Amino acid sequence: MTTTSDRRLPRVRASELTGRGWLNTGGVDLTLEGLRGKIVLLDFWTFCCINCLHVLDELRELEAQHRDVLVVIGVHSPKFVHEADPVALAAAVDRYEVRHPVLDDPNLTTWSAYAARAWPTLVVIDPEGYVVAQMAGEGHQNNVALLVRDLVAEHEAKGTLHRGDGPYVPPEPTSGTLRFPAKAVALPDGRLLVADAGHHSLAELEADGEALVRRIGSGERGLADGDAASARFSEPNGLSLVPEELRATLGYDVLVADTVNHALRGVRLADGAVTTVAGTGEQYMVGAADNVVAPDGDEPRADRSGLGYDGDPLGIRLSSPWDVAWSPAASAFVVAMAGNHTLWAFDPVADRIWRLAGTMNEGLVDGPADEAWFAQTSGLAVGPDGRLWLADSEVSALRSLDLPGTPAAGDAAHAVVGTATGAGLFDFGHRDGPADQALLQHPLGVAVLPDGSVAIADTYNGAIRRYARGLAADGSQAGPGEVTTLASGLAEPSGIVVLTEGEGVQLLVVESAAHRLTRVALPATLAGEILDAGAHRTQRPVTDLAPGVVRLDVVFTPAAGQKYDDRYGPSTRLQVSSTPPELLLEGAGDDVSLERALRLNPDVPEGVLHVTAHAASCDADPAIEYPACHLNAQDWGVPVRVTPGAADELTLPLHG
Secondary structure: OOOOOOOOOOOEEOOOOOOOEEEOOOOOOOOOOOOOOOEEEEEEEOOOOHHHHHHHHHHHHHHHHOOOOEEEEEEEOOOOOHHHOHHHHHHHHHHOOOOOOEEEOOOOHHHHHOOOOOOOEEEEEOOOOEEEEEEEOEOOHHHHHHHHHHHHHHHHHHOOOOOOOOOOOOOOOOOOOOOOOOOEEEOOOOOEEEEEHHHOEEEEEOOOOOOEEEEEOOOOOOOEOEOOOOOEOOOEEEEEEOOHHHHHHHOOOEEEEEOOOOEEEEEEOOOOEEEEEEOOOOEOOOOOOOOEOOOOOOOOEOOOOOOOOEEOHHHEOEOOEEEEEEEOOOOEEEEEEHHHOEEEEEEOOOOEEEEEEOOOOEOOEOEEHHHOEEOOEEEEEEOOOOOEEEEEHHHOEEEEEEOOOOHHHOOOOOOEEEEEEOOOOOEEEEEOEEOOOOEOOOOOEEEEOOOOOEEEEEHHHOEEEEEEOOEOOOOOEOOOOEEEEEEOOOOOEEEEEEEEEOOEEEEEEEEHHHOEEEEEEOOOOOOOEOOEEEEEEOOOOOEEEOOEEEEEEEEOOOOOOEEEOOOOOOOEEEEEEEEOHHHEEEOOEEEOOOEEEEEEOOOOOEEEEEEEEEEEEEEOOOOOOOOOEEEEEEEEEEEEEEOOOOEOEEEEEOOO
């Protein structure tokens, strides 16, 4: 049975937009008074967040269709310290092709004024300056489109809608061989292949890392197979060489994680031909009924979880694959599926793809692979012992996956996930030393060094870090290991290629925000410095809640012309947990209803409530044979303080 709240947002004036400054306005400070007559959509985002990047893509079509009546304003309210840097923000706006005004809100002033609790959050303001909707998470493109349609009709009739150009002013174009490169691989002939994300293509460079040999892909954002000149990518990231013995059989030499296309692409180096080998080109949405593609002419097959899928790689939607690496232990490529916090395996010989690890919950939980939680894994590398190393970006962690049958797994009968260093979603910094105390900040890349230690592209610290296991005399693990710094002062390093010449070792670092590849020579010992630039914790407004019973209500109402989609089971889902676990005496777990009674522990003064909600809806018109279905989903991490006499209700707007 589905339950929902019937409450609506009260009719209130929108709060003024206050921050440090504006981007994409030509130097003009915008005000809501100056935007009167337009429909205004505020997008509260932070550039580390994969869900926020999904929303940017969802908004592109809306902006194009309604540019004369709709003004989208990005309100950038940062999670990480690095994201509060105005230079880094300007680079991110450029990197992700944000073509609307952006308010820099480093102190979360406007975030607090609109009571935002999660990234992303959307707020719709009508032409008279009133808030008419607030919704958290991604998947709201259809809901917003219907709302804009209704607001246009209403305010055109009232004479309060003003058509015309909006306040967006494009920045000056830039040029260069590379534009926000993401990852790179060394090719068999010594040249380099770079995922040139900002140019939506691959760049083949000479061994010096500078001279361009050729470009694979037209440079236009899109999804199209074909030859090197006509193929299209959309922000490609990860690259992996196909094992030599498989290249002739498969017909391609490099596998590409084509992130924004939600696809894996094969590239044949002989002529640059590109082929889509996995994914449909559409984003996997947790809980949606049409993630699995049926044969032509059949109704899409229900796949509410996706966790049990094992089949045709072209028959299932993917979600922002960020990196790929060949695993001999799995006899398959491992895919870092950043968009839903999982790892998948792709076997191109058997022509199958399946979930390898992760539950789709976001967080840091170790243990059996099918119970582990990841957080936007963005870098992969396989060690000589078969261990898969992971740069788990949103928990600022270096983690590992040991597959059965590898030396790293020992006698384990099942794949096991572990954490070498990292504390969780909201703790980060630049601190070296014992690995169980060391801190990273949103790492995106990882590589294994010749001695088995691990180099980490510590992206938001602008550094290359090294993790070395603590070893006993017999070679077994002894202690937590150590983290050191190999290089610093880099511009958002996102990928590492290890180059060996004789006994020397060099790292070729993809400096994404500097649009270049940089060589870093390592000492013979591969040791680094011990640095401590301090620890940080994400600062967001704390919600005071009373001890004892607290009513949690996730507000969701299907958009006009839609109904709950119960065809394949319950259309809603609510998961609740807490950090520390002792904060919740009752109410943790997974259930259908979007309302739940929580019992907060009076002896735990503060913590974080982790709430994940899904709600599926579809077109309500019975005349439509195959109704369009939509999935709204959001994860909240709500900092709470247990305070006697405080509110005993917590309302979170999935869509309101």
